[in-house]
Amino acid sequence: MFRCQPGYTLRKIKDTCYLLPYGQQIADQKKSFILNETSSFLWNILQHNEEAEPEELVKLLARVYQLDESFFPELRSDVMDFLTQLTGLGMITEDLHPISKEPSGSMVIAGITMKLYGPRELFSTCFEPFYKKFSAEPDQILELITAPPASRCYEQVLLQNSEMTIFENSDRYVVLFPQMQNIYEAHMLKDGSYVRIHCHAQATELNTDNLFHAIRLFFLFIAQKNGLFAIHSASILYHDKAWLFSGHSGMGKSTHTALWHELFGTPYLNGDLNLLGFEDGHITVYGIPWCGTSEIFTTEQYELGGIVLLGQDSQTDRLEKLPPSEKILRVMQRMISPAWKEIQLTRNLSFAEKIADCVPVLHFLCTKNPSAAHTMKNAIDLRRNCNER
Numbered sequence: 001m002f003r004c005q006p007g008y009t010l011r012k013i014k015d016t017c018y019l020l021p022y023g024q025q026i027a028d029q030k031k032s033f034i035l036n037e038t039s040s041f042l043w044n045i046l047q048h049n050e051e052a053e054p055e056e057l058v059k060l061l062a063r064v065y066q067l068d069e070s071f072f073p074e075l076r077s078d079v080m081d082f083l084t085q086l087t088g089l090g091m092i093t094e095d096l097h098p099i100s101k102e103p104s105g106s107m108v109i110a111g112i113t114m115k116l117y118g119p120r121e122l123f124s125t126c127f128e129p130f131y132k133k134f135s136a137e138p139d140q141i142l143e144l145i146t147a148p149p150a151s152r153c154y155e156q157v158l159l160q161n162s163e164m165t166i167f168e169n170s171d172r173y174v175v176l177f178p179q180m181q182n183i184y185e186a187h188m189l190k191d192g193s194y195v196r197i198h199c200h201a202q203a204t205e206l207n208t209d210n211l212f213h214a215i216r217l218f219f220l221f222i223a224q225k226n227g228l229f230a231i232h233s234a235s236i237l238y239h240d241k242a243w244l245f246s247g248h249s250g251m252g253k254s255t256h257t258a259l260w261h262e263l264f265g266t267p268y269l270n271g272d273l274n275l276l277g278f279e280d281g282h283i284t285v286y287g288i289p290w291c292g293t294s295e296i297f298t299t300e301q302y303e304l305g306g307i308v309l310l311g312q313d314s315q316t317d318r319l320e321k322l323p324p325s326e327k328i329l330r331v332m333q334r335m336i337s338p339a340w341k342e343i344q345l346t347r348n349l350s351f352a353e354k355i356a357d358c359v360p361v362l363h364f365l366c367t368k369n370p371s372a373a374h375t376m377k378n379a380i381d382l383r384r385n386c387n388e389r
Contacts, residue, residue, distance in 0.1 A: 001095045002054070002083055004047045008091050010040060019043065019091060033089060039082050046092060053099070054079050096172060096187055096194050098143050108132045110275050110286035110301070112223055118144030121203040124212035126289040129299045140222045141194045142215060146201035148184045158340040164217070166340055173340075175217065180210040192222040216290045217338075224337045224344065228277040228286065229351045231334050233307070234294070235269040235285065236260050238377075239384065241305030242285035244274055246334045251310045252368055254294065259373035271296035273336070276304060276355065283358050306360040306383075307331060308376065313365040317375040320363045327361040328352045 007025035011018050017040045021030040045060060046052055058075045086092045100117040107114050107130040115138040122144050154174055159166040167174040175186045184198040195218045200207060220230050233246035234253040245253045260266045271294020275286045283304040291297040309330055332352035339345045366372035
């Protein structure tokens with residue numbers, strides 16, 4: 001829905017209509033803007049109805065000018081141009097809310113409830129194990145809109161790299177994904193409760209895969225607000241506990257967990273990403289659908305046994321002691337939960353400290369040989385036996 005910003009009034013001077021700023025808008029050096037007959041009509045509709053959808057404006061124009069539906073594409077283009085120009089100038093603003101009438105599905109991931117709107121075929125099949133009905137208000141509503149946004153207003157840049165640019169506006173975050181050609185842009189309310197992704201309508205494998213990975217960003221935002229944090233790591237199940245193996249790209253986390261699987265028959269849990277929270281007095285690892293290219297994930301949850309920070313050594317396999325502060329720092333550095341703002345960094349750091357207080361955080365320099373898995377298993381078994389005694 002679009003609505004007029006305060007501090008502007010429509011005035012006709014001789015034969016020309018102007019939007020004139022007053023009050024704080026003059027203090028902020030906002031300029032006047034000339035409106036034609038159609039634009040003046042649209043402004044009056046927005047001003048007196050407080051909020052309106054673009055399609056409603058198209059129908060009103062058609063009714064006033066007595067035009068049939070064959071003129072709708074042209075009217076729609078005029079309306080979108082009007083909305084884009086005035087939004088860019090800060091004269092109107094768009095409220096975020098679901099546009100679709102009926103949800104296309106709902107899911108629960110790690111206890112986070114999500115309601116989905118938009119074409120079902122655009123949502124990855126990887127979500128299917130997590131589809132579940134619920135009656136309460138969702139933690140997050142996510143809607144796919146198969147059209148470009150009506151306006152483009154980018155304010156403060158919070159983060160920018162080759163994969164994304166995140167802007168902070170007064171009421172939302174706006175995210176661009178330059179490498180994902182099927183995604184125009186995404187908007188999220190600042191509390192994370194509603195996300196709108198503007199995207200292409202084609203349900204190709206690449207397009208649905210891009211959307212699947214884009215959705216992860218917004219899920220991790222709301223997860224963090226609910227005390228859940230993601231660590232870039234591969235995980236296995238050993239003695240009914242999840243063990244995470246983490247390291248920078250190329251450090252061998254996939255190779256190491258594969259050795260455990262081959263040598264000891266330990267089940268895989270996730271090949272790339274693990275979501276952690278504090279529950280019933282211990283750290284819990286939750287099943288999530290995102291797992292990099294490994295295609296290894298689970299829907300189950302398990303108590304965390306510990307985290308192994310991997311490093312490479314060409315000749316020997318050995319544990320290296322880390323000071324307490326270094327354990328906390330390195331765990332936090334392996335998190336991919338949002339750190340766009342200082343408060344998010346603080347949340348990540350606090351949870352990394354909780355992890356280090358609750359479970360062993362081990363620094364393991366190792367080869368890519370079977371001896372590495374045997375050495376690590378012996379170290380975990382020794383700790384387990386000591387704890388049992």
